[in-house]
Amino acid sequence: MPYPATGSASCTDRDLARVLRRATAGVHAEIELLPLMAQLTAETVTLAAYQQYLHAMVSILAPLERTLFDVIDPAIREQLGVRPKLPALLADLDEQGLTYHPRLVAMTATLALPHDLSATVGGLYVLEGATLGGRTIARHLRRRLGESLGAARFLDFHSDQTAAAWKAFTSALNTLALHQALVPDQVIAGALAVFAYLHQRIEGS
Incomplete structure (x- = not known):
């Protein structure tokens, strides 16, 4: 799968969030x-498709969040204003009457990422x-599926506070980069x- 070039020249941009958006x-x-x-x-989305998505995302998100949140410094985490989204996803599964195995989620292998602050912040x-697109998708699903969608806690994670x-988050990201707490290329x-x-x-x- 091709990726955009990420030469160090792009990192002269003082807006790291903008650099990241272009690079990804x-x-x-x-x-x-x-x-x-x-x-x-x-337009033809079904409740079954939404439920399939929820079920698939559990095994994807669990190891990813565990990897990232195990590494991030608590003070940096607070500055960025981030918190795990897995509890919201599990609540959506419960609401839809879907079964999952907590032990299997807990045992899922962690993702191999550098134990580095910059890569973790990336x-x-x-x-x-993803919460930006998630809110857009949640609105679409509410229009198409109505009350059967439920709360959509995971997709609409920040709700009215998404923007x-x-x-x-991006302001804190740029502040950390400005104070050289992050290495842009590693982010x-x-x-x-x-x-x-x-x-x-x-x-x-």
């Missing part, structure tokens, strides 16, 4: 076209950025690694 645009678009994701935005950028949460590498993981796992679901 290609693989982001590829993921949106994968069947598991594309069926959610179709991974968190991917998860936080504000994203603005706060980009971490984001691309997480996107590659998501592409592989979603494609195989």
Whole structure:
């Protein structure tokens, strides 16, 4: 799967969030076209398609969040304003009457990523950025599925505060980069690694 070039010259841009968006645009678009994701935005979307998505995402998200949140410094995590999204996903599964095995989720192998702050923040950028598209998808599903959709806690994670949460995250990201707490090239590498993981796992679901 091709990835955009991420030469160090791009990292002279003071807006790291903008650099990340450009560097990951290609693989982001590829993921949106994968069947598991594309069926959610179709006009003919069904409740079964949404339930399939929820079930698939548990085994994808659990190891990813465990990897990222085990590494991130608590102070940096608070500054970025991020928190795990797996509890919201599990609540949606319960609401839909779907079964999952907590022990299996707990035992899922963690994702191999560098134990490095910059790469970890790059991974968190991917998860936080997904809340923007998630809210759009949730609105579409509410129009097509009505009350059967339920709360859609995972897709609509920040609800009415989605734009504000994203603005706060990117502001904190740029502040950390400005104070040289992050290495931009490593942040980009971490984001691309997480996107590659998501592409592989979603494609195989």
